[in-house]
Amino acid sequence: MEIVRDRADEIEIVAVEGRVDSTNANEVEETLVPLLDAGGGTVLVDLENLAYISSAGLRTLLVAAKKSKASGTRLALSGLQPGVKEVFEISGFSKLFDIYDGRPAALASLS
Amino acid sequence: MANGSSPDDALAVSMPAALAEIPVLAERIEAFCDSHDIGPGVAHAINLSLDELLTNIVSYGFDDPAGHTIDVRLEKAADAVTVVLSDDARPFDPFSAPDPDTDAALEDRPIGGLGVFLVRELMDGVEYRRVDGRNVVTLNKRIGTETDATE
Numbered sequence: 438m439e440i441v442r443d444r445a446d447e448i449e450i451v452a453v454e455g456r457v458d459s460t461n462a463n464e465v466e467e468t469l470v471p472l473l474d475a476g477g478g479t480v481l482v483d484l485e486n487l488a489y490i491s492s493a494g495l496r497t498l499l500v501a502a503k504k505s506k507a508s509g510t511r512l513a514l515s516g517l518q519p520g521v522k523e524v525f526e527i528s529g530f531s532k533l534f535d536i537y538d539g540r541p542a543a544l545a546s547l548s
Numbered sequence: 549m550a551n552g553s554s555p556d557d558a559l560a561v562s563m564p565a566a567l568a569e570i571p572v573l574a575e576r577i578e579a580f581c582d583s584h585d586i587g588p589g590v591a592h593a594i595n596l597s598l599d600e601l602l603t604n605i606v607s608y609g610f611d612d613p614a615g616h617t618i619d620v621r622l623e624k625a626a627d628a629v630t631v632v633l634s635d636d637a638r639p640f641d642p643f644s645a646p647d648p649d650t651d652a653a654l655e656d657r658p659i660g661g662l663g664v665f666l667v668r669e670l671m672d673g674v675e676y677r678r679v680d681g682r683n684v685v686t687l688n689k690r691i692g693t694e695t696d697a698t699e
Contacts, residue, residue, distance in 0.1 A: 459603045460567050489592075491599045492663035502654055520592040527669045528662050529650030 457494030485516030600663035609637025
């Protein structure tokens, strides 16, 4: 798993790549929580190169969504691949997140 | 990971009870699926289900998982893949927990509790038995129809 940070205008971009499972989900949480706790602003989590997520990763994203709501930081996701999308749909997460097809569409809408 | 003896349409693995072994197993299962005409959607469903169940067994099944192994056997038939997990962890039926409410609002969604639910949803059949002092979970996934693929 790799986490690649970027910034476009005022948007913090966190690209999560590879596999997120119980061995590394905490790294994603440690990256996202400080950004979301800061309050205000926008965080985009780009999942375009994420091939796999287990419930440990979903748990982390749910923590992030709750933090975002509490602090008033906008949180969006982009680029869900088929396996990830399937898991989002089964778990009801599609309804909990602001999801865009890809990073360009997300940035255009969030800017 | 040790290799079991297996016929062509089966994969038998005796896996050390450690989280780091789960991605290793996943690669072997992907290779097995690739070489047995099992599509990526089914392979993903099997690997995710195994990940969820194995993570629970390794994390909560033992006072200390070191030295324990978990047996995983995958068998391909004409219309389905059957996966059997067998472990000597403390007795636990993973399918005894109630399903989460996936329609709940964000503030009402509890953290956690999704893993076994994913297994139930991704598989076509799940079963738990306690046999000779071991937990035995059997998963069944239909193959051969593209509707089982993720797209």
